[in-house]
Amino acid sequence: xDIYHDLTVIVDEKTTVLQVLEGSNLRRVLLDHGFSPYxxxxxxxxxxxRGLCATCGVWIEQGTPAPEHWHxxxxxxxxxPRLSCQIVVNGPMTVRLLTDKRIWGGPxxxxxxxx
Numbered sequence: 001x002d003i004y005h006d007l008t009v010i011v012d013e014k015t016t017v018l019q020v021l022e023g024s025n026l027r028r029v030l031l032d033h034g035f036s037p038y039x040x041x042x043x044x045x046x047x048x049x050r051g052l053c054a055t056c057g058v059w060i061e062q063g064t065p066a067p068e069h070w071h072x073x074x075x076x077x078x079x080x081p082r083l084s085c086q087i088v089v090n091g092p093m094t095v096r097l098l099t100d101k102r103i104w105g106g107p108x109x110x111x112x113x114x115x
Contacts, residue, residue: 008094009035010061020089025049027056027084035097037084049085057081063093 003022007029008015020029027049030037038046042055049056051069060082067073069086076082081098 005089006092007089008062008092009033010094010096011035012099022090024089025085026058026087026089026093026095029089030058030084030095030097037097039098047085051083051086054080054083056084057098058084059096059098060087061094061096063091065090065093 004019005022007018007020007026009018009030016033016035018029018033027037036043037056037058039055042053046055047053051071054071054075057075058081064082065087067076067082067086069083072083072086084095
């Protein structure tokens with residue numbers, strides 16, 4: 001039996017709730033539902049979800065999975081947005097898309113990941 005989770009996507013102040021199959025890649029889900037984790041410049045210039053370019057960053061507001069990819073671990077430690085291409089949806093989650101980034105999202109100290 002398939003398991004689905006609520007994925008809440010916040011863009012500016014608009015909230016959308018999606019039903020997402022457990023184990024789905026967050027970047028792929030966002031793109032499939034018309035949400036882009038990219039800045040305008042990086043929509044076409046990105047690594048295609050390989051975790052190399054760091055342009056698909058999103059803020060995880062709730063349901064934060066621990067970072068597994070080395071790039072995501074470093075970014076999360078220093079308070080940068082998480083790479084949507086390296087996140088698997090395994091539970092309810094709320095993500096905020098960055099609409100003001102040029103290429104990468106800037107750090108926020110209060111968003112540092114702590115183990």
